[in-house]
Amino acid sequence: MREPKLRFKTSDGKQFPNWEEKTFNDVADYKKGPFGSALKKEIFVSKSNDTVKVYEQQNAISKDWKLERYFVTNEYFQSKMKSFAVSGGDIIVSCAGTIGEMYELPDDAEEGIINQALMRIRIKKSVINSMIFRCVFDKMISTEGVKISNGSALKNIPPFADMKKQSVFIPSxxxxxxxxxxxxxxxxxxxxxxxxxxxxxxxxxxxxxxxxxxxxxxxxVDGSDFSEWEEKKIDDLFYKVNERNNGQFGKDKWISVAKMYYQDEDKVTSNNIDTRTYVMRIGDMSFEGHPNKEFKYGRFVVNDIGDGIISELFPIYRHKENYILKYWKYAIQVDSIMQKIYRKSITSSGASSNKLDDDDFKRQSILVxxxxxxxxxxxxxxxxxxxxxxxxxxxxxxxxxxxxxxxxxxx
Missing domain, CATH: 1.10.287.1120 (Bipartite methylase S protein)
Structure with a gap:
């Protein structure tokens, strides 16, 4: 085998034995979750003293065994699901979507079963310890991901038959x-x-x-109080702009609204950057309507990076009067301020994005x-x-x- 660049030595300065070649089948037992038909929603029941928890991807991704949504009866567990049981010391791995997230259930974790998007790993403790296994397993699925994704930093879990045969070098x-x-x-x-x-x-x-x-x-500065905050209508502060790109901005100035940075040119797929985009100037704010845990209705974002273009799907508002850019960057993120406005301005909620009614929005007020x-x-x-x-x-x-x-x- 190739020697690792970094090796430890014994307490008396001697080299440890050479690493031993094994297969992944030698170091652990693996179990994929049941077919989806075995865990349909109609099977789930409310939590009680006679139920068994269903572990999901969120447990592996968030590294939190306490997250829970679904349960099955103990009777169903005993008759159908016992082979998919997990408990403290088991490693669960996400196998769909965000692939390869590993989490070792702590000893006090509640016993449960894995769903179809998880894999259970039980290491053979006579051969390998948990820390070393997680390192070599992660390296293996990262290498597999590179093979199938043209070098992208993705992870992939190969078919069990192939995975179990793969070589792995293990230290003493x-x-x-x-x-x-x-x-x-x-x-x-x-x-x-x-x-x-x-x-x-x-x-x-x-x-x-x-x-x-x-x-x-x-x-x-002189120690005096500032004036009282003034209640102003949105319409007195902002106006909606639909400034089309006239060719002055190319793909290198395509702004990601959600994260407020210039997108890499090779990731910009639009071929209509003149006709299907709006110009967003520095200081402008745009509504991004995708709800999430932090922003129930979506959110406004302020352009603090420079002029550029965004998709015409995002409405843009520009200041009518003098303003402090960074102040508004923070103010429009305050839930207690914006939720009151959104509740009266959001007109529809699709599967993925909320829409802002311009007239209703401009009628709302805010303290400034x-x-x-x-x-x-x-x-x-x-x-x-x-x-x-x-x-x-x-x-x-x-x-x-x-x-x-x-x-x-x-x-």
Whole structure:
């Protein structure tokens, strides 16, 4: 076998034995979930003392065994589903959509069954420990993904018959332990950094709530109070624009509304960038109507990256008077402000996107501080964003370090 670039040594400085070649069938047992017909919705029942939980992809993706939606009776479990049981120590893997997400159920996890989108893995503990298995399995499905996706960073789980025959090189148990302890230390640092990012994000939410509810007010430079916030109609603040692209912007200026960045040219599929797009100027805001957990009705986003073009499906609004761009970037994300407006402005909700009625929207009102206070609020929240971005960068650096180490530790 090729020698890993990074190897541990014994406590007395000696080399560990060479890694042993095995197959994935040698190191674990695998079980795919039942056919969909075995877990139809009519089979599910309300949770009780006599039910068994159904584990889904969300458990593997979110790394949370407590998430739950569906249950079957214990009788159905005993008669039909017992071979699909999972409990603490088992590894569940997502097999559809977001493929390859692994999660080891903790020892105190509730016993349940896997659904059709999951695979259960039970490692052979006499051969391999959990940490090492997850590393080599992830490397295998990542390699398989590259094979079928022209080099894209996707994951793919090969057919069981092929997967079980694949070779895998395994270190001796003492070296496995060394590797596991090292990676556990890295994982602990990463998890703590995730907690730091989350804490700062929650802190920012709290500050935004206090600022936009006016529980906390800034003062002017001379210590005097700013003027009271003024209630203004949307129609007095914004007007809808339908500025067509006249050829001044190409595919390199196609803006992703959802994430507010310039899309890669090779990912822009539209051939009608002059006739089927609108120009979005810096400072403009656009309504993106896809609902999600964070934004029930969809959301407005402010263009803070520069002029460009977007699909004509997204309505664009432009300021009528002087404004502080960053203030509005934050203000339109405040749920307590915008939900009241959306409830009276959303006219239809399709399967994937809500629509905004322009007339109803412009009739709504919003409280607006003076420009000087807008600037104070924007500066405060921008400072918090800078801290959050630095913490996220630290998290990304640790993840990248771990990725690089794994590439050197496994072949």
């Amino acid at each position: 148990f003492p070296e496995q332990q060394k590797i596991s302890e090292f990676l556990s230390t890295i994982n602990t640092v990463i998890e703590k950094q995730k907690e730091t990012v989350f804490a700062w994000e929650e802190r920012k939410k709290g500050v935004m709530q206090k600022l936009f509810s006016q529980e906390v007010r800034f003062k002017a 501080p003076c420009l000087a206070e807008q600037q104070k609020i924007a500066d405060c929240l921008s400072s918090l964003d800078e801290v959050i971005e630095k913490q996220k960068a630290t998290l990304a650096a640790w993840k990248e370090l771990k990725k690089g180490l794994l590439q050197q530790m496994f072949v």
